[in-house]
Amino acid sequence: MGKKTIHVSDFSGTVLQTDDEVVRVVVLEHPDLVTGPVQLEISPTEAEAIDDAALDVAVVEIYDPHGDGEPRRVVLTASEFDAMATETPMAQLLRTAERVRPPKARKTAExxxxxxxxxxxxxxxxxxxxxxxxxxxxxxxxxxxxxxxxxxxxxxxxxxxxxxxxxxxxxxDTTTVPGGNDTSTPDGVPFVTTQATPV
Known part of the structure; x- marks a missing residue:
């Protein structure tokens, strides 16, 4: 007996008829997201709605002297951020501002x-x-x-x-004399062999 997997949209509960209709969305950040990124399955139409609702945003890090050296990240609309530059237009300010080098990725060889x-x-x-x-x-x-x-x-x-x-x-390391006789004792001390002379 075979098994059939039915996918439904996490947004609307609509049955997604084929695998081609399943769009995976990973939620990286959200005020109600407390345990890290999660994934949802939605329809292509719902994915288009997300694209249509997308905002032009500015993502900034604020290095507060009282923040123990750790920056805090803030996301706001680009128009709100642009309005904060009252003397020089934000586009010009960003072109002439000092560049920040991204931190080098550490090679973590296993x-x-x-x-x-x-x-x-x-x-x-x-x-x-x-x-x-x-x-x-x-x-x-x-x-x-x-x-x-x-x-x-x-x-x-x-x-x-x-x-x-x-x-x-x-x-x-033991040495031998011609004929194969060992010239050392087991403790490595040499011994002398004598040969009797006929009388």
Whole structure:
């Protein structure tokens, strides 16, 4: 059994017959709007009525010395605002007034958490955290597969740089003599082997 969605105008309650008749209106500011922007569905005719009723407005910010540095925004009709300029016409005043540079939009780059399996092991300039190093050591195959799939360098525990960065055990530093005899004890102290001479 199918379902049919019926849209009605939020303004008049009129049934909107097709999706093409549904006009979405977002109310950004209104004296009775207390919880932020809302959206309404209306008909194209009702949307035209909004356009016809639109006002030429001036939106200004007032920086009051007693306002704790926060401006208050005021919206008024353009004609009311123009009438306040009694010495020089408002149009001329606006052309010659000092320009205000809009504040630069801050780039809020998403911070990557390298302490998660999703990002652990990726090349980055920051310090490797204990969480990231542990993930790389304990799940190296999984990390390397993800890095390879992304076209990034893989981690090699035998590489001294990688070993130091992610806490892999350093390669064995013991030396051997020809024939494969180890010349150091487990605690790293060299020992001497002697060979008996036949009498």
């Amino acid at each position: 911070k990557i958490d390298y302490g998660t399996i999703e990002h652990a092991g990726k090349p980055h300039r920051g310090r490797v955290t204990d969480e990231e190093a542990t993930l790389v050591r304990e799940r190296l195959d999984e990390v390397n597969k993800r890095l390879a799939d992304a076209g990034l360098r893989q981690i090699d525990p035998a590489d001294p740089e990688h070993a130091g960065r992610y806490g892999f055990p350093a390669p064995d």
